[in-house]
Amino acid sequence: MDLDRVYRAEYGRCVATLTRLLGDLGLAEEAVQDAFATALEKWETPPPNPGAWIVTTARHRAIDRLRRESTREARHAQALLLHQRDEPREEAGPVRDDQLRLIFTCCHPALAPDARTALTLRLLGGLEVAEIARAYLVPEATVAQRIVRAKKKIRDAAIPYRVPAADELPDRLPPVLTVLYLMFNEGYAATTGPLIRTDLCAEAIRLARELAALMPDEPEVLGLLALLLLTEARRPARLGPGGELVRLPDQDRTLWNRTLIAEGHALVRRCLRRGRPGPYQIQAAINAVHTDGPATDWRQVLALYDQLQALAPTPIVALNRAVAVAEVHGPAVALATLEDVRLPGYHLLPATRADLLARLGRNTEAAAEYDRAAALAANETERAFLRDRRAAL
Amino acid sequence: MKQYLLAVHMVEGAPIPSPEVTEKMYAQVDKINQEIQAAGAWVFAGGLMPADSATVVRSDNGRTTMTDGPFAETKEQLGGFWVLRCEDLDAALAWAARCSEACLGPVEVRPFQDEPEA
Incomplete structure (x- = not known):
C-alpha cells in the first residue's frame, strides 16, 4: 500500500x-x-x-x-x-487555506531563518527530522532542536496562525518565497554530498505549486514557481553519463523536460502581464530565454539582468550578469564588471573569473582562480568540474 | 489576549545624545504612549534611571545581603520598557516597530507567561 x-x-x-x-x-x-x-x-x-x-x-x-x-x-x-x-x-x-496559514506561521520573520526552513519541511512537507538532517548535512539533534525551539516560540510568543493582511504581505511574503527558493536550491546544488537531491526539489516545487494555487494574484509567487519549474526542466541534462557537471551551452537540449518548460513559459507570460516585475519573475524570465529555441538569446538575458540589478543590486546578481556581459560584449568587459564584486567564500566568483581569464588567454591567472574556486567548493562534483577545466587550460 | 514586554536597552558608555535629540525622543515617546492608550493596548510603561543606581538584594536562609550595581554584568542594561496587552505577536511587533522609531533604539519583544488559572 x-x-x-x-x-x-x-x-x-x-x-x-x-x-x-x-x-x-x-x-x-x-x-x-x-x-x-x-x-x-x-x-x-x-x-x-x-x-x-x-x-x-x-x-x-x-x-x-x-x-x-x-x-x-x-x-x-x-x-x-x-x-x-x-x-x-x-x-x-x-482545508487549503489552513496550509497557507501554516506556511506563514512557519516562515514568520520572528523565527530564525534556519528554523523556518526546517519547520516548513517538517510540518508542510512531512519530512522526518532525519531526512531534513540528511538533506542539509547537519546533525539530527541540531534539526530537532531548531524545530523544538521554533515550535516553542510559536506557542510562547503567540505567533499567529493566519494569512497576513494585504498590507502586511510585502514584509511577510518574501521570507516564505525565500524558504521555498532555498529549499529548491539546496536540492539542486547541494552544498556537499551528491550534487542533486531530487526530494528537496520536488518538495519545494510541490509547496510552490500550492502557494501559487492559493495566491494566484501574487506575481512573485507565480514567478518563483516558474523559476523552479524552468530550472527543474533542465535537470536531466545537467549531469553527464559519468555524473559530471555539464554546462548550459554543452547540455543535450533533447533531455530537457518539455512539459515543465511549457508550463514555466506560460507562467512567466502570465505574471509579467501584471506589470509588477520582481526578482523572482525576472529570474524566471531569464530562464525562459535560456529554454526558448535552439540557443540562448544573450542580449535578452543581459537586458533582463540589467533590470534585475536595478531591482536587487546584490553581488550574486552582478556575478550572474557578468556571464551574460561576456556573451554580449566579450570576456574583458565582463571581467571589469567583477572588479568590485566581493563574495567571500563563494566558489562561483573565482570560477567565473577563471573562465573569463581563460577566454582572454591569461592562463596563469585562470589556473590560480580555478584553484581558489576548487578550494572553496564544498561539493565533489563541482570540484571535479573545476579541476577538469583547469587541466584543459 | 497576551501581555508583552517591550524592552529598550541602553549601552553603558555610549555617547549621550544631544538635548535636541533627547527632547525629540521624549516627544515621540509621549505621542506613541497616547496612541497605545487610545488603542487599549496599554498596561504600563516607564523609563529607568541609569543602571549604576541599581541595588541587588539577595535573601538566603534569613540573611539578606545587598550589592551595589545591576545584576547583569554587561554593558547593555534595561533602560525603559512598555508592557502591552495584544492579540498576538504580530500586534506586539507592530507596536514595537513604532516604539523603536519613537525611542530611537532597538526594542526587544518578550511574551509574559500566561497567568495561572485562579
Whole structure:
C-alpha cells in the first residue's frame, strides 16, 4: 500500500487543518501522527479521500488525548473541539487555506531563518527530522532542536496562525518565497554530498505549486514557481553519463523536460502581464530565454539582468550578469564588471573569473582562480568540474 | 489576549545624545504612549534611571545581603520598557516597530507567561 505517498501528500495539509481546529501546533502534529499510525493498521488500500479520513480520525484522537489530560489548555481545547462538533457536519477534509496559514506561521520573520526552513519541511512537507538532517548535512539533534525551539516560540510568543493582511504581505511574503527558493536550491546544488537531491526539489516545487494555487494574484509567487519549474526542466541534462557537471551551452537540449518548460513559459507570460516585475519573475524570465529555441538569446538575458540589478543590486546578481556581459560584449568587459564584486567564500566568483581569464588567454591567472574556486567548493562534483577545466587550460 | 514586554536597552558608555535629540525622543515617546492608550493596548510603561543606581538584594536562609550595581554584568542594561496587552505577536511587533522609531533604539519583544488559572 502506498501509505508513504499519501503521507507525503496529506501530512502538511492535515497538520494545518488540525492546528486551526485545536489551536495548538504540537497537539495537531501528535493527533495527525496518531491518525497515520491508525491508518497503517486499518487501511488495506487508502480510502477515496484519505485526507478527510486522517482529519476526522486525528480529531477523534485529539479528543481522546485531551480527555486523558487535565490541564487548563487541554480543557480549553477540548471545549473548542466539542463545540465545533455542533457545526453542520461534513467530512470536508483538509482545508487549503489552513496550509497557507501554516506556511506563514512557519516562515514568520520572528523565527530564525534556519528554523523556518526546517519547520516548513517538517510540518508542510512531512519530512522526518532525519531526512531534513540528511538533506542539509547537519546533525539530527541540531534539526530537532531548531524545530523544538521554533515550535516553542510559536506557542510562547503567540505567533499567529493566519494569512497576513494585504498590507502586511510585502514584509511577510518574501521570507516564505525565500524558504521555498532555498529549499529548491539546496536540492539542486547541494552544498556537499551528491550534487542533486531530487526530494528537496520536488518538495519545494510541490509547496510552490500550492502557494501559487492559493495566491494566484501574487506575481512573485507565480514567478518563483516558474523559476523552479524552468530550472527543474533542465535537470536531466545537467549531469553527464559519468555524473559530471555539464554546462548550459554543452547540455543535450533533447533531455530537457518539455512539459515543465511549457508550463514555466506560460507562467512567466502570465505574471509579467501584471506589470509588477520582481526578482523572482525576472529570474524566471531569464530562464525562459535560456529554454526558448535552439540557443540562448544573450542580449535578452543581459537586458533582463540589467533590470534585475536595478531591482536587487546584490553581488550574486552582478556575478550572474557578468556571464551574460561576456556573451554580449566579450570576456574583458565582463571581467571589469567583477572588479568590485566581493563574495567571500563563494566558489562561483573565482570560477567565473577563471573562465573569463581563460577566454582572454591569461592562463596563469585562470589556473590560480580555478584553484581558489576548487578550494572553496564544498561539493565533489563541482570540484571535479573545476579541476577538469583547469587541466584543459 | 497576551501581555508583552517591550524592552529598550541602553549601552553603558555610549555617547549621550544631544538635548535636541533627547527632547525629540521624549516627544515621540509621549505621542506613541497616547496612541497605545487610545488603542487599549496599554498596561504600563516607564523609563529607568541609569543602571549604576541599581541595588541587588539577595535573601538566603534569613540573611539578606545587598550589592551595589545591576545584576547583569554587561554593558547593555534595561533602560525603559512598555508592557502591552495584544492579540498576538504580530500586534506586539507592530507596536514595537513604532516604539523603536519613537525611542530611537532597538526594542526587544518578550511574551509574559500566561497567568495561572485562579
